């Protein structure tokens with residue numbers, strides 16, 4: 001009789017092995033990831049999606065489902081969480097860090113929009129928030145006197161999940177157009193840093209995951225260059241990858257969820273020892289704006305809203321300062337009524353024959369109807385300085401005609417659009433390549449050898465001024481001291497409602 005329980009245990013054990021052949025060997029890990037949330041606290045630019053409290057609820061539901069099946073989770077974000085809406089300024093810039101810290105990430109990469117305020121201000125912010133969530137940036141080589149950066153920004157974390165020792169190493173973009181914003185030498189080569197860290201970490205970890213704020217193009221290069229990597233979780237380029245991509249030479253998967261909290265990445269992997277990381281399931285889970293909200297994050301978002309009203313003055317952000325019949329569409333895909341209105345304002349403030357601005361600087365399209373100060377800021381949500389809560393100023397710079405043409409043509413070749421006022425040209429597309437001609441400035445033909453004064457935003461003005469003294473000497477950038485936000489408000493009051501253009505033949 002005594003043998004019965006033993007036999008039944010053996011039978012049950014055998015049955016379990018037969019029913020779940022893979023489960024008995026698999027080391028499943030649930031990875032949950034987001035990127036480029038850009039302080040879209042309440043919703044994404046698609047009004048049906050996003051919101052930090054909704055993102056958190058989706059993360060928790062994926063984590064709970066995995067836990068119910070006995071699977072551990074690793075929750076990561078690829079960076080650029082603090083800048084992109086008016087919430088950037090809430091509670092003197094601390095709100096995006098406080099909210100992010102409450103989201104429950106195991107680690108968050110530090111993106112360029114998180115350090116564009118400069119090492120000094122970032123050090124101060126981290127000192128006052130003291131987040132528990134590790135911020136990762138292995139190529140962020142700050143001075144040791146920045147004690148808070150030293151305490152909160154790490155090159156990598158080591159975690160033990162699914163019986164596996166995992167290193168998550170973080171990298172931030174080293175593009176020259178951004179890195180001038182921190183002290184010289186602070187952002188070092190991402191490729192060299194990857195070389196140094198990945199092989200070193202592989203020696204005492206079973207798996208190495210790269211949490212990358214480098215962009216999809218750079219991620220693909222690293223997937224080829226770093227065979228010791230197991231997985232790249234991407235950010236920065238806002239690339240929406242429906243499924244993980246694999247480079248031809250290497251099987252390292254790359255994932256990215258687009259931006260602004262539209263989706264959460266749900267990645268179930270098998271980390272069986274001695275085998276390449278295997279993807280068991282991948283899906284982008286839609287974050288619905290009307291979906292469940294995490295109450296703690298929802299509370300923090302509403303606190304941040306109260307702080308904004310307190311800091312700007314009650315009702316100031318909500319005040320209706322104009323009316324528009326056309327939606328405030330960003331000029332990302334070509335000229336728009338509102339894009340031209342901004343460029344025209346920059347041109348007027350700079351007292352220049354023309355203005356030129358990068359369409360990438362624009363934020364979220366806003367609906368037609370009443371225009372509030374908040375919708376003006378969120379349309380162009382740019383700052384280098386938490387202590388200047390009116391955003392970027394209008395700058396002016398000197399530019400030769402040939403360079404104006406080159407900038408517009410090169411941007412078009414890269415699929416981008418330069419937002420302009422006072423500059424016209426004819427564009428023809430042949431076999432997918434742009435051919436530009438008949439450039440005119442202020443109504444007159446643009447002369448290649450002539451140097452013009454051009455109105456630009458602070459991004460271009462201060463950028464060229466700080467990247468190198470050669471550029472400064474060439475462009476002679478100059479700050480007008482007038483915030484773009486206030487200048488557009490004044491223009492709107494002067495011009496009255498923005499009316500929909502009347503189609504020819506219909507009036």
Ligand SMILES: [Zn+2]
Pocket residue numbers: 080111112113213235236237
């Ligand atoms: Zn970025």
